[in-house]
Amino acid sequence: MTDWLEHLIIGPIVLPLVVAAGMLLIDERRRIVKGVVSLAAMTAILVMAGLLIHESATGAADGGDVARVYRLGDWAAPYGIVLVADRLSTLMVALTGVLGLCALIFSLARWDRAGPRFHALFLLLVMGVNGALLTGDLFNLFVFFEIMLAASYGLVLHGSGETRVRAGLGYIAVNLTASLLFLVGVALIYGLTGTLNMADLATKVPAIAAGDRGLFHVAAAILAVAFLIKSAAWPLGFWLAPTYSAASAPAAAMLAILSKVGVYVILRLSALTFSPDAGASAGFGDDWLLTAGLATMLFGVFGMLGARDLVRAAAFAVMVSSGTLLAVVGGGGIASLGAALYYLAGSTLACAALFLVAEILERGRDAGGDAHKAVFDDEYKDPFDDTERNDPGLVIPAAVAALGGAVIVCALMIAGLPPLAGFIGKVAMMGALIAADTAGGWAIVAMLAVSSLGALISLTRLGVGAIWTRDETAPPLVVGAGEFVGIAGLLGACVLMSIFGETVLAYADHTASWLADPGAYIGAVLTGEGR
Numbered sequence: 001m002t003d004w005l006e007h008l009i010i011g012p013i014v015l016p017l018v019v020a021a022g023m024l025l026i027d028e029r030r031r032i033v034k035g036v037v038s039l040a041a042m043t044a045i046l047v048m049a050g051l052l053i054h055e056s057a058t059g060a061a062d063g064g065d066v067a068r069v070y071r072l073g074d075w076a077a078p079y080g081i082v083l084v085a086d087r088l089s090t091l092m093v094a095l096t097g098v099l100g101l102c103a104l105i106f107s108l109a110r111w112d113r114a115g116p117r118f119h120a121l122f123l124l125l126v127m128g129v130n131g132a133l134l135t136g137d138l139f140n141l142f143v144f145f146e147i148m149l150a151a152s153y154g155l156v157l158h159g160s161g162e163t164r165v166r167a168g169l170g171y172i173a174v175n176l177t178a179s180l181l182f183l184v185g186v187a188l189i190y191g192l193t194g195t196l197n198m199a200d201l202a203t204k205v206p207a208i209a210a211g212d213r214g215l216f217h218v219a220a221a222i223l224a225v226a227f228l229i230k231s232a233a234w235p236l237g238f239w240l241a242p243t244y245s246a247a248s249a250p251a252a253a254m255l256a257i258l259s260k261v262g263v264y265v266i267l268r269l270s271a272l273t274f275s276p277d278a279g280a281s282a283g284f285g286d287d288w289l290l291t292a293g294l295a296t297m298l299f300g301v302f303g304m305l306g307a308r309d310l311v312r313a314a315a316f317a318v319m320v321s322s323g324t325l326l327a328v329v330g331g332g333g334i335a336s337l338g339a340a341l342y343y344l345a346g347s348t349l350a351c352a353a354l355f356l357v358a359e360i361l362e363r364g365r366d367a368g369g370d371a372h373k374a375v376f377d378d379e380y381k382d383p384f385d386d387t388e389r390n391d392p393g394l395v396i397p398a399a400v401a402a403l404g405g406a407v408i409v410c411a412l413m414i415a416g417l418p419p420l421a422g423f424i425g426k427v428a429m430m431g432a433l434i435a436a437d438t439a440g441g442w443a444i445v446a447m448l449a450v451s452s453l454g455a456l457i458s459l460t461r462l463g464v465g466a467i468w469t470r471d472e473t474a475p476p477l478v479v480g481a482g483e484f485v486g487i488a489g490l491l492g493a494c495v496l497m498s499i500f501g502e503t504v505l506a507y508a509d510h511t512a513s514w515l516a517d518p519g520a521y522i523g524a525v526l527t528g529e530g531r
Helices: 003-008 011-023 031-061 087-107 118-134 140-157 163-193 197-207 210-230 242-247 248-272 286-306 310-330 334-361 399-415 421-436 437-468 483-497 501-515 520-526
Strands: 066-071 082-085
Touching: 003 066, 003 483, 011 031, 031 066, 031 087, 031 118, 031 163, 031 248, 031 483, 031 501, 031 520, 066 286, 066 520, 082 087, 082 118, 082 520, 087 118, 087 248, 087 501, 118 140, 118 248, 140 163, 163 197, 163 210, 163 242, 197 248, 197 520, 210 248, 210 286, 210 334, 242 248, 242 310, 248 286, 248 310, 248 334, 248 520, 286 310, 286 437, 310 334, 310 399, 310 437, 334 399, 334 421, 334 437, 334 483, 334 501, 399 483, 421 437, 421 501, 483 501, 501 520
Parallel strands: none
Antiparallel strands: 066 082
């Protein structure tokens, strides 16, 4: 790996941090400048993610390293801070880049004008997510999580309004509790093992004394509860639907990745610290993850069926997606994990797109209260009023038909119906689970079928209600150019995942195989001898 690519690993963290800091120095009324700078930063982050994921894929094909380790200050692990770019982390960073760029483009049509510091908060959220995905130790994971959550608090409240404030305050309280549990779990683990580096921790878990192993499992359980809250697992995910449905559309689209970060951490720590090489701790918590995942899927399905609008249905679809991953991590085995990772990417993109589409279809209703109140002008002025803008938006003659097509694509992806990527991921998961022929696997297969049926019924009903039964006296829909591009970008990514399904699924399968061999990750971090 060339020197510049080695330093590129820190780019998705440093770039949004520096640009966000610079945003604070720019007057809020210079929104065009802020928008251009933010777009440039997000495009650069996506390019970096593409280079990193390409390096992971080609490195594996050439027999080279899969885990690229960046040692901050050139201090070796476990004493120094390390960033690790392997197949899983680069996949998630690339997903964050696509989601962030499309949500940002959508927001430029109106939502970046609904409150202060939108661009700085948005970029800090991206920085926190990327840091959590790339870090190699638990303490810095906690730091990046707090940055991510602090930015998400601002984005959830962005636009003001009583409904949004109520949901936001509940969201803050829940996540502060999760952060406290996170800190307690980390402190206990450090007290028992003397390390917080994930790779080093994996080497010390088998050697934990029998008298201390129970306390270690308690610490791991406390840590798991914190991540399950962030993953919106039932019954800890009661906060997700009210928060996501009250947030602005681009904020909700970005929040769709936050629950997957929690799932990512659970998957990473399970693969490292509770692998078959972990001695008496091998497989700890798998049954609980399977149960929580199945319950989350079922709760999400009932939530979708009971939803009265597309925004709330999209929020419950995020829960179903998280529950699917948790169930597979707990009881699906490595054979189905690759398909689950493929499904994770596609379902996250589809849920985010549905948030954006739903906002346009529900426009004019009181989704978040007085979100239109200006905060910088001397006199009240609706920031969504485009009469004085040079570009009033792209008026699409067939706007309703185009949005209807977008709803159909989202429904097919979320329900897992052919010919799109959702179908490929679910069929691949079912095939691997049926071949494994375990009780947990059959339970996941049954819930996958139930979730597909529930999503199809819910999204069909709500889609017809939002599009075909619109009030004829309502003004015609006007879709801003940025809104159209943002939605098209997310749906285009879903279509590309379908067209190149074999290639993407192969990458995901290789990622699952990489996770099943924690020795390679440990060697790369501690000795630089990862493959």
